Amino acid sequence: MAETTSWIPVWFPLMVLGCFSLKWLAKKVNVWLYESSLGENKHYLPPGDLGWPFIGNMPSFLRAFKTSDPDSFARTLVQRYGPKGVYKTHMFGNPSIIVTTPDTCRRVLTDDDAFRPGWPTSTMELIGRKSFIGIPYEEHKRLRRLTAAPVNGHEALSLYIPYIEENVITALDKWSKMGEFEFLTHLRKLTFRIIMYIFISTESENVMDALEREYTALNYGVRAMAVNIPGFAYHRALKARKKLVAAFQSIVTERRNQRKQNSSSNKKDMLDNLIDVEDENGKTLDDEEIVDVLLMYLNAGHESSGHTIMWATIFLQEHPEFLQRAKAEQEMILENRPKGQKGLTLKETRQMEFLSQVVDETLRVITFSLTAFREAKTDVEMNGYLIPKGWKVLTWFRDVHMDPEVFPDPRKFDPSRWDKGFIPKAGAFLPFGAGSHLCPGNDLAKLEISIFLHHFLLKYRVKRSNTECPVMYLPHTRPTDNCLARISYQ
Template sequence: MGIELLRSFVAIVAATYVILFGFLKKINEWYYVTMSEKKQNPLPPGHMGWPFIGNMWSFFKASNSQDPDSFIDNLVKRYGRTSIYRTHLFGSPSVIVCSQELCRKALTDDEHFSYGYPSSAIQLGGKKSLYGISNSEHRRLRRLIADPINGHQALALHIEDVVITSLEELATMNRPIKFFNEMKTIALNVIAKVSLGSTQDSILWSMVKYYTELSPGILSMPINIPGFAFHRALKTKDELDERRRKTVAERKKGMMDLLMEVENEIGEKLEDEHIIDLLLLILFSGRETAAHTAMWVRLELDLEHTNINEEQQAIEKTILPESLTLTEIKEIEYLPKVIDESLRRNYFAFAIYRKVVADVNINS
């Protein structure tokens, strides 16, 4: 009798769970589909998941697995190869596009799309970072930052010194190395040198600490409650902002000096908040992207490839590698193509985010 009662209880709990959460998913689906019926263009196939949570559980499960593409693969299996699907991620209704043609439309149409990163990234990146500003402000800020940095020979020499020194140290090691980990260390050294003017161990370890604690919150549910990744990342950001304010006040040598002197067309300079948020973005994105690019270039580069061998031999005959200037490096023809192709084939970011600012049909 006791076993039968237990079975009945379990069956009732399971049925209640299925009915309750099935009902909630239906409500969420009904709400967004009904809202979309007021628009001229219908929603693509897909489902909105649970209220507020959406499909984040399955998204995180896929992204943390050995097969992150399984999130998209499941949509393809369920709704066909339409290359466009509706879903609900990071607390917002979303549409995923995953074909070359549709991605090009979304990334080049400034009339209907603006930069639109998840709320967690905007809050942690800062109001003045490249995450949370308009298209026009994004272009203006990138131009202000890139122009003085790209033409700054001293900054290029700082980077070169750090990289050469790091590679020479690796060459002296009589043991196998983990290439990707070493590339991350070199990238961190470069970031510390050009942005903070130092590669001291204390500064590097503090940057590693901040990065380790901040990174999980960048793409997470924006839940500011103890125990959640976003809450921990917000606390870390406050500590990091305070450290960077002191660094800005001390006017360290390097990229920070350049950013503090940048002026726009009417003579306005970047605010300290702009500089702090930009340095945080460099810390977050620069380390991983540089390391991944270096790793994939090394893995995919055929050392016997005629074109690049001929180019490198020609450079060695005319210019000593240690005397190459930034201008001469930019004139190298084939090597940048290898890097660009590696970026195209093995782009680090899982997704590029855009915000729809007007109803649009991109799959007609």
């Protein structure tokens, strides 16, 4: 026994030293891979570290976002390296720079000479190479110009209002008789029904349920590690994309055939507009472009709206003073309505000043979009540091929206902070991004949210079943029980 234990002091320190040496070597792999080629310029990189080989800093990112404190990921960077606002990391398979302040985010999002879209290859495989997030700058301008009016134009938004309003009224009445149900799940179904009808005139429950399930799998994969092995979220997301593309391609093919047989149809939806649009050179969109645009719009058009509506109703219910103020504004809309008018108008939705503040504050607090990805087109100097050409740049919206210098007591839901014309400094409020790549469906999303809240505030209240339910932050911020609740008449 004594002879055996006498070896412990000899081998144990060697074993510990070996472990530390292996860890040191592993942490140097990404440095050798990505920094050695920079020569002397590597000394001008921002502070930070590139994490482990291949996986980089993804484990610490995912670990933080699976806790109740997702901001601990960025906070750790600040604690270790100081409030620089610019940090080097290795995220989503690429050497990356995270920027966390309004000024740095604004520059990255608006300087098209220095930065281009830089979404990870894994994300591009899911969202589509011909979608807005993947195409070159000139192609993006062309596609945005061709689709802007059919999505966000005054005439288009006015045409969408009656259908949105009809579905909102029907859904709220139905939910008030259901007892306990998953509020978020049904909101997503409602917003998906609306966006499906606007884009492809489809109201089939079976089609919508099937597609919505595939979108759920797709979104989990967007923020996951790109491991294409059965059982992993990314693998499931790739399978979901394949099914979505097949479904949309079938719809596009069928629509083209219908138009050949009956070109005199008066009713046009977004798909018809996408088929018809052509640029100044007579170039039209091909099927791949149309499918990727549909896939992106239908995803963003129901996920962001559904989640924002849920959180806005929860926040208002938790803050009676804001709820009463928002309700009074909606009652005033009705009182001022001309006799004989049925339903909301676009003009009325733009008179909802306080409700707009509620929506903006909700978007700020929940930060639906975690980050936007850009890529440096050339070596870029920022805050005294180098962003090397080809490196990804992540605009960290959560830190921007929680900046106490711009938004005092930032974790507090307070729509009144937007009173008296308060306009945050440029780059401090980015719920839909900024610059030439601003979310193309932002006006439609806010219209949908406003119409729902208008009718909810006038007649209904929500009561959550479990107010202490934990919150999950990936792929989007939501209660783990999908907000079990009851809707009731006031």
